[in-house]
Amino acid sequence: MVAELISVGTELLMGNIVNTNARYLAQQCAMLGLSMYHQTVVGDNEERMAEAVRTALGRSDVVILSGGLGPTEDDLTREVCAGVMDMPLEEDAHCRERIEAYFKNADIKKITDNNWKQAMVPRGARVLDNHNGTAPGLIMEKNGKTAVLLPGPPEELIPMFKEQVFPYLQQIQPEKIVSRMVKICGVGESKVESELLDLIDAQTNPTIATYAKVGEVHLRITARVKDDDEAVRLIKPVVKEIRRRFGNAVYAVREEETLEAVVVHLLAKYGLTLTTAESCTGGLLAGRIVDVPGASEVFREGFITYSNKAKRKYLDVNKATLKKYGAVSKETAREMATGGVFATDADTCVAVTGIAGPDGGTEEKPVGLVYISCYMKDHVVVEKHQFSGTRDKIRQQAVVKGLDLLRRCILDNYGK
Amino acid sequence: MVAELISVGTELLMGNIVNTNARYLAQQCAMLGLSMYHQTVVGDNEERMAEAVRTALGRSDVVILSGGLGPTEDDLTREVCAGVMDMPLEEDAHCRERIEAYFKNADIKKITDNNWKQAMVPRGARVLDNHNGTAPGLIMEKNGKTAVLLPGPPEELIPMFKEQVFPYLQQIQPEKIVSRMVKICGVGESKVESELLDLIDAQTNPTIATYAKVGEVHLRITARVKDDDEAVRLIKPVVKEIRRRFGNAVYAVREEETLEAVVVHLLAKYGLTLTTAESCTGGLLAGRIVDVPGASEVFREGFITYSNKAKRKYLDVNKATLKKYGAVSKETAREMATGGVFATDADTCVAVTGIAGPDGGTEEKPVGLVYISCYMKDHVVVEKHQFSGTRDKIRQQAVVKGLDLLRRCILDNYGK
Numbered sequence: 001m002v003a004e005l006i007s008v009g010t011e012l013l014m015g016n017i018v019n020t021n022a023r024y025l026a027q028q029c030a031m032l033g034l035s036m037y038h039q040t041v042v043g044d045n046e047e048r049m050a051e052a053v054r055t056a057l058g059r060s061d062v063v064i065l066s067g068g069l070g071p072t073e074d075d076l077t078r079e080v081c082a083g084v085m086d087m088p089l090e091e092d093a094h095c096r097e098r099i100e101a102y103f104k105n106a107d108i109k110k111i112t113d114n115n116w117k118q119a120m121v122p123r124g125a126r127v128l129d130n131h132n133g134t135a136p137g138l139i140m141e142k143n144g145k146t147a148v149l150l151p152g153p154p155e156e157l158i159p160m161f162k163e164q165v166f167p168y169l170q171q172i173q174p175e176k177i178v179s180r181m182v183k184i185c186g187v188g189e190s191k192v193e194s195e196l197l198d199l200i201d202a203q204t205n206p207t208i209a210t211y212a213k214v215g216e217v218h219l220r221i222t223a224r225v226k227d228d229d230e231a232v233r234l235i236k237p238v239v240k241e242i243r244r245r246f247g248n249a250v251y252a253v254r255e256e257e258t259l260e261a262v263v264v265h266l267l268a269k270y271g272l273t274l275t276t277a278e279s280c281t282g283g284l285l286a287g288r289i290v291d292v293p294g295a296s297e298v299f300r301e302g303f304i305t306y307s308n309k310a311k312r313k314y315l316d317v318n319k320a321t322l323k324k325y326g327a328v329s330k331e332t333a334r335e336m337a338t339g340g341v342f343a344t345d346a347d348t349c350v351a352v353t354g355i356a357g358p359d360g361g362t363e364e365k366p367v368g369l370v371y372i373s374c375y376m377k378d379h380v381v382v383e384k385h386q387f388s389g390t391r392d393k394i395r396q397q398a399v400v401k402g403l404d405l406l407r408r409c410i411l412d413n414y415g416k
Numbered sequence: 417m418v419a420e421l422i423s424v425g426t427e428l429l430m431g432n433i434v435n436t437n438a439r440y441l442a443q444q445c446a447m448l449g450l451s452m453y454h455q456t457v458v459g460d461n462e463e464r465m466a467e468a469v470r471t472a473l474g475r476s477d478v479v480i481l482s483g484g485l486g487p488t489e490d491d492l493t494r495e496v497c498a499g500v501m502d503m504p505l506e507e508d509a510h511c512r513e514r515i516e517a518y519f520k521n522a523d524i525k526k527i528t529d530n531n532w533k534q535a536m537v538p539r540g541a542r543v544l545d546n547h548n549g550t551a552p553g554l555i556m557e558k559n560g561k562t563a564v565l566l567p568g569p570p571e572e573l574i575p576m577f578k579e580q581v582f583p584y585l586q587q588i589q590p591e592k593i594v595s596r597m598v599k600i601c602g603v604g605e606s607k608v609e610s611e612l613l614d615l616i617d618a619q620t621n622p623t624i625a626t627y628a629k630v631g632e633v634h635l636r637i638t639a640r641v642k643d644d645d646e647a648v649r650l651i652k653p654v655v656k657e658i659r660r661r662f663g664n665a666v667y668a669v670r671e672e673e674t675l676e677a678v679v680v681h682l683l684a685k686y687g688l689t690l691t692t693a694e695s696c697t698g699g700l701l702a703g704r705i706v707d708v709p710g711a712s713e714v715f716r717e718g719f720i721t722y723s724n725k726a727k728r729k730y731l732d733v734n735k736a737t738l739k740k741y742g743a744v745s746k747e748t749a750r751e752m753a754t755g756g757v758f759a760t761d762a763d764t765c766v767a768v769t770g771i772a773g774p775d776g777g778t779e780e781k782p783v784g785l786v787y788i789s790c791y792m793k794d795h796v797v798v799e800k801h802q803f804s805g806t807r808d809k810i811r812q813q814a815v816v817k818g819l820d821l822l823r824r825c826i827l828d829n830y831g832k
Contacts, residue, residue, distance in 0.1 A: 011627055013452045015443030016636070019435050022457070027431030036429045037464055041438070041455035048453055071606045072626065073616075105784075107802045112610045132805040153628065155809050209432065276699075276720070282706025283692075283699025286720045290698025293774055293807060301726035304692070304702045304718035306711070310760075314717065344726075358709055391709060 001173050003034040004060040006052050008068035008077050009152060010043045021066045021150075021157055028161060032169050033177035033224060034062065044074035053084045057145045062169065067152030069135035071114040077149055078120060078138065085142050087122035095119035095127060095136050102134050128164045132156045139168060146172070178231035179206075179222040182242050183252040185215065185259060185404040192217045195245055199238065206234050214393065215400030216259070248411055251404070259403045260288040266407060267298040267348075270414040274406070275346035276302035277315050277336040279327065279353040280370065285399045301344055305336070315339030315351075326365070328353050333371035334380045341375045348376045348409070350402045356391045370398045374409045381409060417589050419450040420476040422468050424484035424493050425568060426459045437482045437573055444577060448585050449593035449640060450478065460490035469500045473561045478585065483568030485551035487530040493565055494536065494554065501558050503538035511535035511543060511552050518550050544580045548572045555584060562588070594647035595622075595638040597671040598658050601631065601820040608633045611661055615654065622650050630809065631816030632675070664827055667820070675819045676704040682823060683714035683764075686830040690822070691762035692718035693731050693752040695743065695769040696786065701815045717760055721752070731755030731767075742781070744769050749787035750796045757791045764792045766822045768814050772807045786814045790825045797825060 005025055011017045022039050029036050038060070042052045049068075056063040068077030082089045096119040103111050118135045121127055128137030133156040138149040148165055150157045170176075184192060189212040193200070196219075200208050206223035219242060223234040243250050251262050267274055276286045276299075286302035289295050303314045308327055311317040316339040317332055325331040333353050340349030354370025361367035368387040373380055385401055387394045421441055427433045438455050445452050454476070458468045465484075472479040484493030498505050512535040519527050534551045537543055544553030549572040554565040564581055566573045600608060605628040609616065612635075616624050622639035635658065639650040659666050667678050683690055692702045692715075702718035705711050719730045724743055727733040732755040733748055741747040749769050756765030770786025777783035784803040789796055801817055803810045 010625055012438075013442055013455065014446045014636070015439050015441070016627065018439045022428075023431045023434045025431070026429060030430045037459060037461070038468075039429065039457035043453055045453065052454075070628070072609050074625075102804065105802060105804055108604070112606045114606055114610065132809060155630075155805060159806065209430075211432065278699070280706070281703070282711070282715075283694070283702035283718060283720065284706075286699035287697070287703050287811075290696070290700075290720075290722065290772075291808060291811070295698070296722055299698075300723035301730065302699060302720035302722070304699060304706075304720070306706065306718075307716035310717035356706075392707060395703075395707070 001034050001062065002060040003029045003036050003062040003064060003169075004056050005036070005039040006049075006056055006063060006065045007039070007041045008044065008049060008065060009041070010074075012041045013043050021152065021154060024154070024158060025064055025066065025161065028166060029064075029169075031177055031179050031220075031222065032166070032173055033175045034169065034173060044068055044076055046076055046080060049076060049080045050084050053081060053147070057084070057147065061144070062146045062148065062172075064148045064150065064165075066150045066157055069118065069137070069149060069151045071112070071118055071134065073114070075117075078117075078122070081138075081140060081147050081149060082122040085122070085140055085147060087124055087140055087142065089120040090123055091116075091119050092121040092127060095121060098129060098136070099134050128160055130156055130160060132159060137164070139165070176225050176227070176231075177222060178225055178228070178235065179220050180235050180239060180253065181255040182219040182221065182239055182250055183257070183259070184217045184219065184246055184249050185251050185400065185407075186249050187217060187246060189217050192219070192246075196242070199241065203238070206238055208238065214396045215404070248408060251407060258292075259400065259407070261292045263403050263407050263410075264289060264292040264295055264298055266410045268294075270410060272298065272347040272410070272414075273345070274299050275340045275344045275349045277340040277349055277351040278302070278304050279306055279311070279336075280356040281352045281395050281398050281402070282306060284395060285350065285352060285402050288399055288403065300346070303340060303343075311336060314343060316342065328355055328365055328369060328371060330371055330382045330384065333373040333382050337373040337375035337380050348374065348406065350374050350406045352398050352402050354385075354394070354398055356394045356398075358391060368394050370394070370401075372398065372402045372405050374405045376409045377413050381405065417450050417478065417591075418476040419445045419452050419478040419480060419585075420472050421452070421455040422465075422472055422479060422481045423455070423457045424460065424465060424481060425457070426490075428457045429459050437568070437570055440570070440574060441480055441482065441577065444582060445480075445585075446593060446595070448582070448589055449591045450585065450589055460484060460492055462492055462496060465492060465496045466500050469497060469563070473500070473563065477560070478562045478564065478588075480564045480566065480581075482566045482573055485534065485553070485565060485567045487528070487534055487550065489530070491533075494533075494538070497554075497556060497563050497565060498538040501538065501556055501563060503540055503556055503558065505536040506539055507532075507535050508537040508543060511537060514545060514552070515550050544576055546572055546576060548575060553580070555581075592641050592643070592647075593638060594641055594644070594651065595636055596651050596655060596669065598635040598637065598655060598666055599668040599673070599675070600633045600635065600662055600665050601667050601675060601816065601823075602665050603633060603662060605633050608635070608662075612658070615657065619654070622654055624654065630812045631820070664824060667823060674708075675816065675823070677708045679819050679823050679826075680705060680708040680711050680714055682826045684710075686826060688714065688763040688826070688830075689761070690715050691756045691760045691765045693756040693765055693767035694718070694720050695722055695727070695752075696772040697768045697811050697814050697818070698722060700811060701766065701768060701818050704815055704819065716762070719756060719759075727752060730759060732758065744771055744781055744785060744787060746787055746798045746800065749789040749798050753789040753791035753796050764790065764822065764825070766790050766818045768818050770801075770810070770814055772810045772814075774807060784810050786810070786817075788814065788818045788821050790821050792825045793829050797821065
């Protein structure tokens, strides 16, 4: 079966945003075993959009459209698809109720009239409830062709696709594709790839694809199978072999497991509580921890000590240490982690101090220099990193390395 | 003049990479005043690529292709364009020399045969030297249409475009496009649009487009002009009118100004220092502040007080308050902001406490309920919000509202 994408939006044509939706949807279609030969971007123009939809429906079985479902005048995707597929729009009571409920929940009294067009549904279409916005998605089937209409914001599109469209496509696509994600932290992409070259070259089913993330490498193992038993039989030995080669650097073997979730679960498993002491990351590491539902079990408080004074006051970092070695140093990182544990009743503390730039770098301590430390069981591990990239990228990398250091410390101290 | 993009590459169709080239090229075309109505992605397939090139040349003046110029067998862009535009390929001595030089410079002795296909140039085409790789770019002109062929890797494409294609396009495109971004916080998209409907409907030059962001709405005002004077004359009154209608909700009138940067600059302007007291956002608000280069001038420390105990210990929140009203309450939010200021030497404190979910909600205090407070000049403002969406989206919205509350408090207390 052949799928294709149409992304609707002037922001894409103007280059205001990157088309991350297309990437996500293409990846999902690949996982589902759907072939894809075309992706198109069109603006909010009735004639051109209709032409694009007609062309796509002519050559592909499933056309996935994103964007242009909102309440404003130039949101036309629903209207255009209804026209091209000859499925006239009718107001849907369920959709109207959901829009009312959405605004009520958001405590907005006056609903502007333009919102009601989002309750219009092509006759015979299936409605996809939107749990994160007002515009519902739609599945329209006619003459053996399917159009899937999704809202543009990724935080609405992704959950809707995952929960409602993926199972639908899985059902209409006879071949089964099963994939497993192996996530690795602390090894670079080219190293991962060269260490797996024999596996990557030799295999046709399953296949192995590598994806570089900030500070991480993800490996997707994908198999075309007839049932779940075959999936396990094909995929399991590959995962085992990757684990054998990379050991503890493999932190997850499931798509939905994030690094922060693995850390929180490890802390909970061993009954440990965590505190954080952040300088250049300014709260982002704690923010990632708190991102995990139930983080309160292991995390109660954290410090953002951006100034030297704050480092002394809350973490009891020595004035002499700061003077002699500077705020960005192995010694300060060590005292920050220790101080965090002693200032609280936490069992462990991760500390981060570095130079995120763009200013503040010197020849001796260049932008991107970051010390990360972890106090655990009366012992502090400090790691020195030299990151590159923008201020934002340096801070993101520091967060990942901080989470990973904590993970490895738990495994070293408590694992097995 | 109308431009369009064709991105060539199976990685894009498989969702292995995000199409950042399309974004870059679209942005550049917009800056050049070229209209763009279509972007297409095709794979390395001769027939489908030829069809895409024919369609694009049929409807647009300039077609910019990226990818598929390399040495391997499935790199077909050069051959396909030569075929469609009937400009037969001939070996180019200059290109051959440059490829030799490139390998010599990279200290590679043996040049594999397939590299020489990169020296083949369509008769009459203009060669674009590649300073960062082996594949040269090409400009092919015929019958008033232009095809620009660029290598796929961004580190080759971007410098080639900047140095050689931009000036070329500037020369063939007489009109100029200037745009200005107005950023609004605290008003929903549909409300913004309905309040601007008369302006949006009435105007053709400049045009106004709205973009919904998490907790924000951005408006792009775009004018086609002959010079900078005309740009100012056309755009300025529109910006002024938007400001008049939305007042302080307009927080920036420049694309590059973020909400956190505006807040940091306001704090610096009035000589104020900030501390933060975060519960459900767990450091994300401070993280956004620290994202601004030079934030250390106004931000020295912040608290992540996830547990009740931490709220009492660091922020001196009353035990009785927590017991009577709960951690997620107006009263606790008020004491958190006050406590933050008294625990530090900061002039102001933003505090956030809420229920991010997915668990922990009750009928009385549902998931998404967030109290945000700001202490300034012996006075605390507390705002109650009911957000919807995922845990992540609720927290992101809380951060935006927290930054915006701080911004408004500064303007109310110190502005004018």
